[in-house]
Amino acid sequence: MSGQREPIAVIGTGYVGLVTAAGFAELGNEVWCVDVDADKIAQLERGEIPIYEPGLGESIERCKDRLHFSTELAPALEHARLLFVAVGTPPTYSGDADLSAVHAVVDSMPPSDRHALVMKSTVPVGTGASIRRELDARGKGGFSYVSCPEFLKEGSALEDFLHPDRVVVGDVGDWAGDAVVELYAPLEASLVRTDIASAEMIKLAANAFLATKISFINEIANVCEATGADVQEVARGMGLDRRIGTHFLRPGLGFGGSCFPKDVSALKQLAGNSGYHFQLLTAVIEVNELQKRRVIAKLQKHLGTLVGKTVTLLGLAFKANTDDMREASSLVLAARLQADGARVRAYDPIAEEEARKLMHGVEFADSALEAAKGADALVVVTEWPEFADLDWARVAEVTSGRILIDGRNFIDGAKAQAAGFVYEGIGR
Numbered sequence: 186m187s188g189q190r191e192p193i194a195v196i197g198t199g200y201v202g203l204v205t206a207a208g209f210a211e212l213g214n215e216v217w218c219v220d221v222d223a224d225k226i227a228q229l230e231r232g233e234i235p236i237y238e239p240g241l242g243e244s245i246e247r248c249k250d251r252l253h254f255s256t257e258l259a260p261a262l263e264h265a266r267l268l269f270v271a272v273g274t275p276p277t278y279s280g281d282a283d284l285s286a287v288h289a290v291v292d293s294m295p296p297s298d299r300h301a302l303v304m305k306s307t308v309p310v311g312t313g314a315s316i317r318r319e320l321d322a323r324g325k326g327g328f329s330y331v332s333c334p335e336f337l338k339e340g341s342a343l344e345d346f347l348h349p350d351r352v353v354v355g356d357v358g359d360w361a362g363d364a365v366v367e368l369y370a371p372l373e374a375s376l377v378r379t380d381i382a383s384a385e386m387i388k389l390a391a392n393a394f395l396a397t398k399i400s401f402i403n404e405i406a407n408v409c410e411a412t413g414a415d416v417q418e419v420a421r422g423m424g425l426d427r428r429i430g431t432h433f434l435r436p437g438l439g440f441g442g443s444c445f446p447k448d449v450s451a452l453k454q455l456a457g458n459s460g461y462h463f464q465l466l467t468a469v470i471e472v473n474e475l476q477k478r479r480v481i482a483k484l485q486k487h488l489g490t491l492v493g494k495t496v497t498l499l500g501l502a503f504k505a506n507t508d509d510m511r512e513a514s515s516l517v518l519a520a521r522l523q524a525d526g527a528r529v530r531a532y533d534p535i536a537e538e539e540a541r542k543l544m545h546g547v548e549f550a551d552s553a554l555e556a557a558k559g560a561d562a563l564v565v566v567t568e569w570p571e572f573a574d575l576d577w578a579r580v581a582e583v584t585s586g587r588i589l590i591d592g593r594n595f596i597d598g599a600k601a602q603a604a605g606f607v608y609e610g611i612g613r
């Protein structure tokens with residue numbers, strides 16, 4: 186099969202780039218991976234996977250003969266026509282997307298009549314048009330350009346790549362768009378082939394809509410708390426309406442991660458820069474920020490002042506099944522607790538190494554039980570499956586206080602209460 190499949194290149198071997206590379210390698214493509222991070226490339230060449238993503242290591246091992254890693258662009262340009270760009274586009278201080286890594290890739294391209302840049306990175310609408318102008322102005326007009334936004338979720342990224350809800354291809358109708366469509370054909374996914382600007386907007390609008398759903402159910406949760414309704418029941422009753430759907434109606438500590446916060450903010454800024462004030466997104470962002478802080482008020486309700494109190498955070502990653510700490514709610518919580526004079530202890534089964542780079546003055550433990558020792562209160566921040574299976578009677582024996590705040594409505598409250606905990610979730 187590999188003989189007939191188009192060889193491709195992937196530039197940027199982070200969460201999206203590595204998964205894209207492994208996914209296409211699974212489909213039989215030779216994949217030439219390039220990254221500026223020499224340590225990461227060295228790790229990958231040794232067969233080590235620099236990120237935690239279920240199934241990714243096994244996939245890369247299975248397909249190792251078709252995967253090539255280098256810090257050099259030349260082998261990729263030699264072997265592949267389609268160059269998938271999966272570099273980071275983090276937020277700037279103003280909330281716009283930082284496109285410096287994307288521009289560095291564009292600048293590094295030599296003139297060519299047989300290559301295409303295929304943009305997987307999430308970029309503002311108009312980026313494709315501006316890259317086109319840049320390429321033309323620098324004598325690289327022979328380059329084709331395709332927008333192919335990525336919708337995978339960390340934690341189930343490879344599965345999402347192989348079974349996408351849809352594939353979006355934005356192009357000008359030339360060979361490169363056809364080749365990208367052909368590449369994805371074995372996945373038999375719904376195809377949205379459209380213009381470049383619309384493809385760019387589909388990605389931003391989809392993430393903004395999902396973030397809106399989260400902030401909406403969080404506000405409903407807050408009203409439930411004030412009125413005596415149970416948001417879990419409300420979300421179930423709402424979600425069964427097919428026009429609404431059950432996904433992303435999970436109340437909690439707000440959204441984090443490398444995508445939602447930055448993409449919502451980038452869309453809001455993009456609208457503002459284009460002369461339109463996107464009121465709804467302003468509220469979505471504000472609700473999300475306030476939601477992370479509501480746990481502090483819950484703790485104060487039970488503990489009074491937090492000065493000198495020990496609070497244990499169970500889970501630090503922005504969600505389960507990832508080691509990604511970008512914009513994790515735990516970062517805001519730990520900082521707020523410390524500012525209020527609390528001592529913060531923490532446990533995460535996977536993300537501790539990343540967390541240590543970002544959190545200071547936090548005591549890390551090797552297990553949930555150890556982290557709970559001597560704590561006045563516990564806060565479930567990430568819905569790691571192992572927390573659902575905790576022996577709460579055993580946990581109660583080692584804590585000083587019996588306050589359990591479930592920031593993800595994930596723990597069996599009755600079990601925790603039977604073990605002597607005062608249990609409080611979100612919105613119920």
Ligand SMILES: NC(=O)c1ccc[n+]([C@@H]2O[C@H](COP(=O)([O-])OP(=O)(O)OC[C@H]3O[C@@H](n4cnc5c(N)ncnc54)[C@H](O)[C@@H]3O)[C@@H](O)[C@H]2O)c1
Nearest residue numbers: 197198199200201220221222272273274286289306307335
């Ligand atoms: N992480 C997700 O869940 C997700 C999902 C969909 C879309 N996206 C988008 O995909 C893009 C990549 O996200 P990510 O989470 O994989 O980022 P990441 O930070 O994990 O990886 C980016 C990689 O690009 C490399 N890089 C930077 N500049 C480079 C250059 N000039 N040449 C080669 N490599 C370079 C970095 O060293 C890094 O390894 C972003 O635009 C993001 O918004 C991410």
